Amino acid sequence: MILVSLLPLLLWVTLVVAQNPNIDRAGPKVNANHAVNNALQHPSSRPKQPPVTPPKLGVYTSQGCFGAVPDNITSLRSTHNSPSWCYQQCQQKGKNVMLLKSKWCHCADNYPAEVFALPDEKCHIGCREDPDVACGGIRTLSVYNIGRKLDVSFDPFTPEQRPAQEPLPGKITSQGCFSQLPSQFTLFSDTNMTPSVCHDKCKGRQFSAMLINGDKCYCARKYPTKQSLLPDERCNLPCPGKHLFVCGGPGAYSVFNLGRNLGVDHDPIIPSKSTGQVIEHQPKPLTTSKELVSRGCFKQLPRDAVRAPMRAYSSRYFLEDCAKRCQNNGKRVAMLQGRECHCANTYPPKTALVNDDLCKIPCQGSPDQMCGGISDMYTAYLTGLSQHVPYQIGPSKSYPRQIPFEEPAAGEMTSHGCYSLSSRQGVMTPKGRKSTNMAPACSRLCKLLRKPVALTQKYKCLCSDTYPMLSTRVADKWCDVACPGYPPEACGGHGTWSVINTGLNVSVADDEEEAKALELPKLP
Numbered sequence: 112m113i114l115v116s117l118l119p120l121l122l123w124v125t126l127v128v129a130q131n132p133n134i135d136r137a138g139p140k141v142n143a144n145h146a147v148n149n150a151l152q153h154p155s156s157r158p159k160q161p162p163v164t165p166p167k168l169g170v171y172t173s174q175g176c177f178g179a180v181p182d183n184i185t186s187l188r189s190t191h192n193s194p195s196w197c198y199q200q201c202q203q204k205g206k207n208v209m210l211l212k213s214k215w216c217h218c219a220d221n222y223p224a225e226v227f228a229l230p231d232e233k234c235h236i237g238c239r240e241d242p243d244v245a246c247g248g249i250r251t252l253s254v255y256n257i258g259r260k261l262d263v264s265f266d267p268f269t270p271e272q273r274p275a276q277e278p279l280p281g282k283i284t285s286q287g288c289f290s291q292l293p294s295q296f297t298l299f300s301d302t303n304m305t306p307s308v309c310h311d312k313c314k315g316r317q318f319s320a321m322l323i324n325g326d327k328c329y330c331a332r333k334y335p336t337k338q339s340l341l342p343d344e345r346c347n348l349p350c351p352g353k354h355l356f357v358c359g360g361p362g363a364y365s366v367f368n369l370g371r372n373l374g375v376d377h378d379p380i381i382p383s384k385s386t387g388q389v390i391e392h393q394p395k396p397l398t399t400s401k402e403l404v405s406r407g408c409f410k411q412l413p414r415d416a417v418r419a420p421m422r423a424y425s426s427r428y429f430l431e432d433c434a435k436r437c438q439n440n441g442k443r444v445a446m447l448q449g450r451e452c453h454c455a456n457t458y459p460p461k462t463a464l465v466n467d468d469l470c471k472i473p474c475q476g477s478p479d480q481m482c483g484g485i486s487d488m489y490t491a492y493l494t495g496l497s498q499h500v501p502y503q504i505g506p507s508k509s510y511p512r513q514i515p516f517e518e519p520a521a522g523e524m525t526s527h528g529c530y531s532l533s534s535r536q537g538v539m540t541p542k543g544r545k546s547t548n549m550a551p552a553c554s555r556l557c558k559l560l561r562k563p564v565a566l567t568q569k570y571k572c573l574c575s576d577t578y579p580m581l582s583t584r585v586a587d588k589w590c591d592v593a594c595p596g597y598p599p600e601a602c603g604g605h606g607t608w609s610v611i612n613t614g615l616n617v618s619v620a621d622d623e624e625e626a627k628a629l630e631l632p633k634l635p
Contacts, residue, residue, distance in 0.1 A: 158237035160245040166256040166263070171198045171209065174254045176234035176247075179227040180210060180516060181266040183586065184217045186528075192216050193240035198257055207260045212247030212518055214239055222254060224268035226354040250518065272346035272357045274417050274599075275440070278368040278375070283310055286366040288346035288359075291339035292322060293378045296331040303352035304328060306367060319372040324359030326351050334366055334377045337441035338496075342415040342456055377441075403434055405481060406491040406500075408470035409459040412446055413503045416455040418598065428476035430492070438494040445492045447474065448483030450546060451595075458491055458502045487593065511594065511601040513587035513609060514550060519617035524554040527564075527610040529590035529603075532583040538562075538574050545570035549596035554613045563616035568603030570595060578610060581621045 161173035171194060187200050194209075197216035201209040206218035213236055234253045238246035247253050256263055273285035283306060299312040306321075309328035313321045322329040325348060346365045350358035359365045368375060419436045430447065437445040437454035446453040449472050467481075470490045474482040483489045493500065514526035538560070548570050557565040557574035566573040569592050590609050594602035603609045612619065 158235055158243055158245040160231040160234040160253055162231065166261045167258055168261065169258045171255045171257045174208075174222060174256050176229045176231050176245075176251050177210070177223040177227045177254050178229050178233075178251050179223045180217055180252065181208070181219045181221045181223045182515070184210070184219045184516065186516065186584075187216045187218070188214050188581075189216065189239075190214055191240045192246060193238045194244060194246075194253075194255060196240060198255070201257050202259070205259075207257065207263045209255045209257050210247075210252040211238065211255075212236075212252045215247075215518065217252070220263075222256075222263055222265045223252075224266040226268050226349075247518075250520065252518075268354075270347075270349050270355060270357045272343040272365060274343060277420060278370065278373040280370055280373065282370045283307075284368045284370065286320070286334060286368055288341045288343050289322070289335040289339045289364050289366050290341050290345075290362060291335040291378075292329055292364065293320075293331045293333045293335050295333070296322070296329040299328040299330070300326055301328065301352070302326055304358055305350045305352040305356055306358075306365075308352055310367075310369065313369060319369055319375045321367050321369060322359075322364040323350070323367075324348075324364050326358075329364070332375075334375055335364070336378045337439075340441035340456070344414070403430060403480065403492045405467070405470075406444075406458065406493060408465050408467050408481075408484065409446070409463045409489050409491060410465050410469075410487070411459050411463045412453055412489060412598070413444070413455045413457045413459045415457060415503075416446060416453040417442075419452045419454050430474040430477045430480050430482060434492055434494045438496055441496070443494055443496045443500050445494050446483075446489045447492070448472075448487065448489045450475075451483075453489070454494075456500070458500055459489075460503045511591060511598060513590040513601040515587065519612040519619070520614065521617055522614045524551060524614055525612045526550070527578060527612050528584050529587050529601075530566075530579040530583045530608050530610050531585050531589070531606060532579050532608075539571070545595065547596035548572055548602060549594035550600060550602070550609065550611055552596055554611050557611075558613045558615060561615065563613055563619050565611040565613055566603075566608040567594065567611070568592070568608050571603075573608070576619075578619055578621045579608070 160176050163175045164172040166172050185204055185206065189196065192211060192214045194211065197209045197211050200216055201218035204218050206220060208219045208222055210217040210219065229251055233251045234245040234248045236246060236248050238244050245253050272288050275287040276284050278284050301308050304323065304326045306323065309321045309323050312328050313330035316330060318330040318332060320331045320334055322331065341363055345363045346357050346360040348358055348360050350356040357365055419433065429450070433447055433452035434445045436452065440454055442454035442456055444455045444458060446455060465488065469488045470481045470484040472482050472484055474480045481490050513529050516528045517525040519525050548567060550567060553565045553567045553572035556572060560574050562574035562576060564575040564578055566575065585607060589607045590601040590604045592602055592604045594600050601609055
């Protein structure tokens with residue numbers, strides 16, 4: 112009887128529990144799912160980079176943590192990335208090396224250059240599929256030999272002297288390579304010498320310039336004499352503290368402005384005490400453009416050419432102003448192409464000399480003189496420092512160069528490679544000067560438009576919400592057209608685009624991925 116009387120009450124309670132979703136019937140299941148997700152994001156132990164192991168045939172072995180990728184990589188992206196998954200992909204592509212970073216799997220023929228090797232603890236981000244194993248870190252990659260070839264070489268690396276640039280407040284800027292020291296300086300030594308170490312020695316002591324040679328750091332208030340300027344390739348010694356940087360060369364000094372005083376003077380010419388004669392001849396000042404005579408039309412710049420920034424008022428007498436700017440910087444040759452001014456100490460190779468008819472752009476302010484031609488033709492002029500200028504010997508300067516691929520990083524501009532098609536959703540930037548187009552300038556414009564992707568192709572700057580289709584990525588060598596704003600770097604090529612992540616969003620979709628995401632399921 113009691114059971115029969117309680118039956119209606121039990122039925123009512125059952126109905127309430129079934130209809131009320133807030134009752135914690137699924138509590139243990141939800142908590143279990145949360146625990147699984149938490150374990151993936153926060154593994155019980157810190158992800159470990161496997162120790163370096165001698166390569167073995169047929170198995171993949173860790174070769175350490177590196178801060179760069181080698182040349183000519185093939186890149187794949189997957190939410191299931193792990194050493195075993197990446198190993199299968201690189202085996203199929205016939206590569207010797209795999210490099211992992213988060214969801215990225217890179218396949219290559221060589222290891223990265225040895226100078227980019229880092230301590231294992233720098234690779235500390237767990238793989239998507241195996242959180243206990245490291246798949247790179249912040250700007251680092253876990254590198255493996257996949258067992259196809261035991262004797263795999265490292266990518267070659269030769270540090271290069273930074274080209275001279277206009278001094279900037281608060282920044283260390285290269286001023287070139289010189290054969291002499293200024294007359295007054297303070298010397299410091301450090302077995303771990305780098306530009307930053309030398310800067311620490313010189314800052315706070317009212318110095319304006321620093322010079323480096325090997326493990327020696329010289330703090331000074333003036334640059335060396337203008338006449339002691341050397342071609343950049345004469346400064347070729349890796350810094351003892353970090354081989355990525357150059358610290359002078361045999362009989363040569365890397366010179367920097369410390370960013371405190373932007374108008375640093377060069378040491379004056381010193382007269383000989385015995386004869387009163389000037390040891391180094393002062394350059395003959397230029398007065399009119401009539402003194403400037405063309406030395407030929409060339410289809411390329413010399414290896415040591417540095418672009419000189421020209422101000423707006425230079426348009427009236429552009430040729431004279433360019434030659435004077437080069438002369439003031441200790442350069443013997445001015446190379447002009449339209450509104451571009453480049454300074455050098457040598458002519459281009461003789462093989463680059465072409466018919467004068469190809470240089471037919473009149474110079475602004477001096478219409479009787481020619482300032483280069485179309486398709487990157489340059490007219491050479493002597494600046495008055497010397498009548499004896501050699502032609503460049505050896506191979507041509509290897510630029511323009513596509514910026515190598517880098518893993519996207521928040522707030523930073525990074526290269527995403529060379530592509531044969533632009534993004535379908537791209538928009539041409541409405542402002543910006545074509546003559547100064549280059550990766551940083553285009554990236555800044557796209558950032559202002561709140562676009563995470565920038566694409567450059569010579570004078571063109573395109574902004575987009577997505578990368579181009581991944582299947583259209585091509586080798587970097589196909590992006591070989593010089594950026595108008597910085598010729599050493601490439602802004603796309605003939606039918607190709609240099610693609611950049613602006614730093615607004617590090618997880619940008621490819622065009623084809625976005626198309627799949629928008630595709631609706633078909634009705635039966």
